[in-house]
Amino acid sequence: MxxxxxxxxxxxxxxxxxxxxxxxxxxxxxxxxxxxxxxxxxxxxxxxxxxxxxxxxxxxxxxxxxxxxxxxxxxxxxxxxxxxxxxxxxxxxxxxxxxxxxxxxxxxxxxxxxxxxxxxxxxxxxxxxxxxxxxxxxxxxxxxxxxxxxxxxxxxxxxxxxxxxxQIHPTSRESILPHTLQGEIRVAYFGRLAGNKGLSLLLDAWARLDFSPQPKLDIWGSGNLLSDLEEKIRITSSLFSSVTLKGPYPCGPEYIKLLSSYHGLVLPSQSTEGLPLVLLEAASVGLPILTTTVGGIPDFANGNPDVIMVDIGLQSLSIGLNNFICFIHDGDKFDRSRHKSLFLRQYSxxxxxxxxxxxxxxxxxxxxx
The missing domain is CATH 3.40.50.2000 (Glycogen Phosphorylase B;)
Known part of the structure; x- marks a missing residue:
């Protein structure tokens, strides 16, 4: 001792x-x-x-x-x-x-x-x-x-x-009220704008979606891919009208409030991951998640009904993203209270x-x- x-x-x-x-x-x-x-x-x-x-x-x-x-x-x-x-x-x-x-x-x-x-x-x-x-x-x-x-x-x-x-403390988490589906579907990415995160593939998959009304994607963070993502969004009409690069995001309670305002989180990483903390932070407010099989992510996602996990690559991501939006729209697949309970039991x-x-x-x- x-x-x-x-x-x-x-x-x-x-x-x-x-x-x-x-x-x-x-x-x-x-x-x-x-x-x-x-x-x-x-x-x-x-x-x-x-x-x-x-x-x-x-x-x-x-x-x-x-x-x-x-x-x-x-x-x-x-x-x-x-x-x-x-x-x-x-x-x-x-x-x-x-x-x-x-x-x-x-x-x-x-x-x-x-x-x-x-x-x-x-x-x-x-x-x-x-x-x-x-x-x-x-x-x-x-x-x-x-x-x-x-x-x-x-x-x-x-x-x-x-x-x-x-960065989830009990005082910040417990102040978040359950989210109810209202208006257009809004999902978000939070993290570095880096090559391993699969953001270019995410934009390609997003451009393939065919929903009305069109869901919205907010990409939060900064990094060396910013100019490439800006250009891709600028020249693709379906992306220009539905994807927004939001820049750096806040820390602490303001970050948790921002997370809880979305209908879902996407993390399409293609390489170099452990168990990204953003997945735990999203679970703390009950967000459903779309992510991949990279690194230690399956330890969190396997057996978790509020996570859709797909293989790396555009085809798998496109199918998973389409299903993710459908499940959010239908409202009977994901349970935010259940996801928050899992966080409290295992990752608090x-x-x-x-x-x-x-x-x-x-x-x-x-x-x-």
């Missing part, structure tokens, strides 16, 4: 632009709320200067050779600060060579945990094997990802499922905090079971 409070180093991205950033920030807040002394090491991102840790250091994320030099220097500073801090626990929420360095500087008394939240690394990858061997345990976000760690990296690695924190904040509390009580015992 570890003596409390603990000295904990948490290393990973921080900001509001993605699920891993949200998890890192929420995990930090939880650790501090439990009375632990936390040193945060984060890749510079939006709002990265904010946080609850008593001390933090940021790692440069600038392009070019000069940026690489700064990044190496920053990682070295982080490593030496970690050694001076002498943590009881090191938690890395991301992967890479810098996180391996940290583990080597953490000291002999530290229990080292690295979180793996996707399965997009090669089979028998030497770099991944070297990274996980530098840690005492691997925390996989879902059961599927745990199996992938053992199948693709090493069958002997110490690995157990440990959930990621989302207390459920996640309970798992992490077990880790903090005795990391070695948690990962040996």
């Amino acid at each position: 570890c003596a409390l409070p603990l000295k904990i180093v948490i290393a990973g991205p921080l900001g509001s632009s993605g699920g891993l950033e949200i998890h890192t920030g929420e995990l930090e807040s939880f650790l501090v709320s439990q009375g632990h002394r936390v040193l945060r090491i984060n890749i510079i991102s939006q709002n990265s200067s904010k946080g609850d840790a008593f001390q933090h250091i940021s790692i440069s994320n600038v392009a070019g050779m000069k940026g690489k030099v700064y990044k190496v220097f920053d990682w070295l500073k982080a490593c030496f600060l970690t050694r001076i801090f002498a943590p009881d626990l090191l938690i890395s929420t991301a992967i890479g060579s810098g996180y391996k360095w940290l583990s080597l500087f953490a000291g002999s008394r530290a229990f080292r945990i690295v979180q793996i939240v996707t399965d997009d690394y090669p089979q028998n990858d030497v770099g991944m094997l070297s990274l996980v061997q530098a840690y005492d345990a691997v925390a996989a976000q879902t059961s599927i990802l745990k199996d992938q760690v053992r199948n693709k990296i090493s069958s002997t690695v110490t690995c157990r499922v440990l959930p990621c924190f989302h 904040r207390p459920a996640i905090e309970s798992a992490w509390s077990q880790v903090l009580h005795s990391p070695s015992s948690y990962f040996s079971n």
Whole structure:
């Protein structure tokens, strides 16, 4: 058993632009709320200067050779600060060579945990094997990802499922009233405008829909695909009249209210996913969901009657999207109260905090079971 409070180093991205950033920030807040002394090491991102840790250091994320030099220097500073801090626990929420360095500087008394939240690394990858061997345990976000760690990296690695924190707190969730179907059907995407998210395919599938009145799609988020999506919408009349790029979305209670105003959520990811937090956030307000079989998503979607899960590719997405809109229109397939109940049982904040509390009580015992 570890003596409390603990000295904990948490290393990973921080900001509001993605699920891993949200998890890192929420995990930090939880650790501090439990009375632990936390040193945060984060890749510079939006709002990265904010946080609850008593001390933090940021790692440069600038392009070019000069940026690489700064990044190496920053990682070295982080490593030496970690050694001076002498943590009881090191938690890395991301992967890479810098996180391996940290583990080597953490000291002999530290229990080292690295979180793996996707399965997009090669089979028998030497770099991944070297990274996980530098840690005492691997925390996989879902059961599927745990199996992938053992199948693709090493069958002997110490690995157990440990959930990621989302931004849904009981006070924000309970204020949301059940949504009733009124007027035109409105569905939304929330997340990065990135190539792995399948947004171009989503627009192709959306253009094939034939409903009257025409349903509406709002795409929330920012990213490097923005200009491509804008052009595709501009030159396609059916998209121009029914799809809107909304830009960045709010955090916290305002985000939850925005989520609950839609009839459904679409997440057409084609690669590089774990269990996206937006799926849990949508479930917290009862939204039906259309998504794919990528990464750890099936651990959430299998057996969930309020989720339609399709294979990757345009044909599967088109069929699934058409069925999704039909089911929303008919009103007898999805049940928002049922979906919220599933969230409360399996993915609520207390459920996640309970798992992490077990880790903090005795990391070695948690990962040996």
